[in-house]
Amino acid sequence: MSDFGRASHCKQSTSEGERKEREGGGREGGRREGEKGRGRERRERERGGRERGRGERGRERGGRGEERERGREREEREGGRERERGRREGGERRKREEREGERREGRERGRERREKRRGERGRGGKRGGEEGEREREREREGGRREERRGRERRERGEREREERERGREGRGREGEESERGEGGEGGERARKGGRGERERGRRGEVRRGGEGGRERGREREREREREREVEEERRGGERERREGREREEGGEEGEREGERRGREGRGEREERLWMPFIS
Structure with missing residues (x-):
């Protein structure tokens, strides 16, 4: 209606x-x-269906009836989920804390063990007797061994350096020595002056002796001569520059001296001029 x-x-x-x-x-x-x-x-x-009455309509709004029941169910479900999550998180947190505690305890135990061992070594406890002494001896021996190795390494280096130096000196003299065929000082190589032919098969070439050695010796001597000349020229240039600098400084010194004398002369004159007024 x-x-x-x-x-x-x-x-x-x-x-x-x-x-x-x-x-x-x-x-x-x-x-x-x-x-x-x-x-x-x-x-x-x-709508194609019977319309609900006034009391029934309230259920749609959750005021009463079905909707309220549905809401309660949903709340219970969510509450259950929440509780479950809380339980799970609580359990995980508890486990994590336990693990952390165990780790901490383990660390502390390890530290205590190390400290105890260190203390016993010094104090003469379980490891302070013969075993502790043996261990200390081992450590000392290790230190000595390292020191010995270092010393041997240094000595070897010095020996090699000396040999290189001697070899260089010998090669320097080889020009003069090779004419005699037998080197004086300067290591084995220089002494093999006149035996170049014998060395050919072993070294692949005539290293010393004969014309080649003499020529190389002369060439090296000429090179040394050139280097000496260059060095002397350089020293001469430096000397000239130094002398010039000294002359300049001397001139400046003379100028300064002249100025000083001039000032003193003027000062004397001024004093004489002003004397009558002062007295």
């Missing part, structure tokens, strides 16, 4: 309502031919 849902004092009589519906008057307007009905009937027809 058209006046469904109105307040009771507004309701029209049934016959009045029916007339309005037929004529199409009033607020709702009449139902014309082919049109859907108004109000509840129309809504039911549109």
Whole structure:
């Protein structure tokens, strides 16, 4: 009916309502031919099912009925999940703390053990007797061994350096020595002066002796001579520069001396000029 849902004092009589519906008057307007009905009937027809009453409608809003039950179930489910998560996290946290505690304890035990061992070594406890002494001896021996190795390495280096130096000296003299065929000082190589032919097969060439050795010796002597000349020229240039610098400094010194004397002379004159006024 058209006046469904109105307040009771507004309701029209049934016959009045029916007339309005037929004529199409009033607020709702009449139902014309082919049109859907108004109000509840129309809504039911549109939805294709019976419309719930007023009390039933509250369930949709969760005010009472089904929705409230559904809400409670959901809350319980979520609460259960929350509780489960809390339990799980609590368990993990507990395990983590236990693990951390064990690690800490292990570290402390290890530290105590190390300290005890160190203390016993010094104090003469379990490892302070013969075993501790043996260990200390081993450490000392290790240190001595390292020292000996270092010393041997240094000596070997020095020996090799000396040999290289001697070899260089010998090669320097080889020009003069090779003429005699036998080298004086300067290591084995220089002494093999006149035996170049014998060395050929072993070294792949005539290293010393004969014309080649003599020529090389002369060449080296000439090189040394050139180097000496260059060195002397350089020293001479430095000497000249030094002398020039000294001359310049001497000149500046002379100028300064002259100025000083001039100032003193002027000062004496000024004193003489001012004397009468002062006295």
